[in-house]
Amino acid sequence: MLRNGLEPWHLLIVAIVVIVLFGSKKLPDTARALGRSMRILKSEAQAMKDDPAVPEPVRQTPPPTTAPVEPPAAAG
Template structure:
């Protein structure tokens, strides 16, 4: 009864429904928006992967300094 999940006529029905719901004028705009979103997602995923692969930077060290004074008055 159910051989495959999607057959060609299923895709045709889905395409017709999408065109009727959104109209042919809005489909190119939606496709551009989807393309931009995919590019942003891809670049962010690559940046995260590059950050994870990079070795961690050495932590800055805090130097010991004597207490400083403000206008001649000692701190502390």
């Protein structure tokens, strides 16, 4: 498959661990809650993009750098 990527048996192990941790009875409820949360997050992110009341961040330019001023050479 992919170099240094997930292979099918990796996904199988992850699925078994999830089933053992949550139990087969709570798994559908957990998946449903996760899906609901993802939909809410997506809609809120879209609302933030579409909201004209939120101003775009203002880029501030840094102050210009000045060379150090040297004292005048002493005449003499």
